[in-house]
Amino acid sequence: MRKSLALLFLLLVASCVSPEEQAARAAAQRQADAQECQRLGFKPDTPAFGNCMLKLREIRAQEENTRAIDRANTMPPPWWGPRYGPPYWW
Template identity: 65%
Template sequence: MKIAKTTLSLLAFLVLAACTSPQEQAARAAAQTQADSAECERLGFTPGTEAFANCQLKLKEIRAQEQNTQALRRAQTPPPFWGPWPGYYPHPYPYRRW
């Protein structure tokens, strides 16, 4: 019973830790925009020009594509086990019963 309580409290902590407030999300977005601006300036684009805006847009597109790729990899990764007990799901090696 103690294990169940510990697991439940740990799960509740992780769920609450994953939550972010709108202010934190806005601060994260502002920091990302600032980093993108600095990167475009470092690459030689002048702030306020169309090329600078295209550079920022391209960086956002690259970031979105990376997130999509990671999501696809997570979706295609098989689970770490074949089922709750041996023989439940087809297994590449037959389950032997002695």
């Protein structure tokens, strides 16, 4: 029990991110995307390069959405019955 609580506490603390850390992560992601688009042959400051950056961002957003849906679908049902449909006593 103590180990579980300690692990939970560490996860909560690790999930707290300051605005500066968020900005640094976003800048690092933009830099990585720019490098990927350049590696693919797009030249910076062109419409095609901008489209490449946008497409990478869209892909990342879709992947995050898919992960969120997967997490929601793998949650156990609540203690009072199934998640979908009428309660079990009906």
